[in-house]
Amino acid sequence: MDVASIVTMRLDALVAAKSRTLSFEFFPPKSDRGWHTLEDTIDQLVPLGPDFVSVTYGAGGGTRAKTREIVEHIQAKTGISAMAHLTCVNATKAELRALLDEYAGAGITNLLALRGDPPKGETRFTPTDGGCAHASDLIDLIRADGRFAIACAAFPEKHPDAPDRLSDWGHLVEKFSKGASAAITQCFFEATPYRELVTWLEGRLGRRPRVIPGILPITNWKSLTRFAAICQATIPDGLRSAIEPLGDDAVAVRKAGLRWTIALCRQLLADGAPGLHIYCLNHSTAAAEVVTALRTLGELD
């Protein structure tokens, strides 16, 4: 398909048109085998009718070309809007503007504007000379370009660098005020922090902004604890006591983990969450199970 002929929906139009969206997140694979797995995953998940998908951007900006390639490929192959993640890491504003030209030329219209994490081996984020220091600066740059709809990141339990939740959430307000149409959250495992974030934002903005919960399906205890430690996400006592006694019984752990994930999604949707963004980790089965269960229960369109 010719890139020029692809008409994908912009996120701003999508959130105006739909009260709930379903989306999946992928990352650029590192090997040929990984590419095949991702292709299979896309084939399995497309029939579930996601409103959009997103593709991450490697720490340090190392996967820049791959992110664009995958987004372009998904849009050409499936016609589904794919959102490219973009970070401020290792790029001047001039380089970021050039990248926007490249993205626009590739038919990309949706960007998730992020600060990015420090490159491997570094513990603190250091802005590039002539670059953007915060995601909000990147939002300004993209907004000035004018060709893209913009999403940003949100942290129900606060961003790890932030001194407290309210100062972090204050910076999220800035990102909405500067032009983000929606935020996608870091993963979390109980509804309360999400509910508190949305209620607080509503009080500050005088409207309920679009904060899409990022959902990590729980299938493996070791991976979950590793991931939660990286994201500084709390593992609730109830989840721990549902899973730890199951020990090495991988099937039982997976079943209990997905049961927890589905219950969390039901709670979030009942509380008014504007859809779900599922961290697939490039595999389809758990994401498909969660979506199918929610649809069977009538909780998701």
Ligand SMILES: Cc1cc2nc3c(=O)[nH]c(=O)nc-3n(C[C@H](O)[C@H](O)[C@H](O)COP(=O)(O)OP(=O)(O)OC[C@H]3O[C@@H](n4cnc5c(N)ncnc54)[C@H](O)[C@@H]3O)c2cc1C
């Ligand atoms: C949905 C999602 C997808 C992600 N995808 C990727 C990806 O593809 N690639 C990748 O490398 N990383 C990704 N990340 C991780 C993200 O880049 C990191 O968490 C990063 O450390 C913070 O990014 P941010 O956009 O929230 O930054 P910011 O909004 O800039 O916030 C970073 C920190 O600075 C503070 N802050 C913000 N603005 C200001 C200001 N004006 N003055 C002072 N302090 C401020 C915030 O409170 C926070 O503590 C993703 C995260 C999420 C939630």
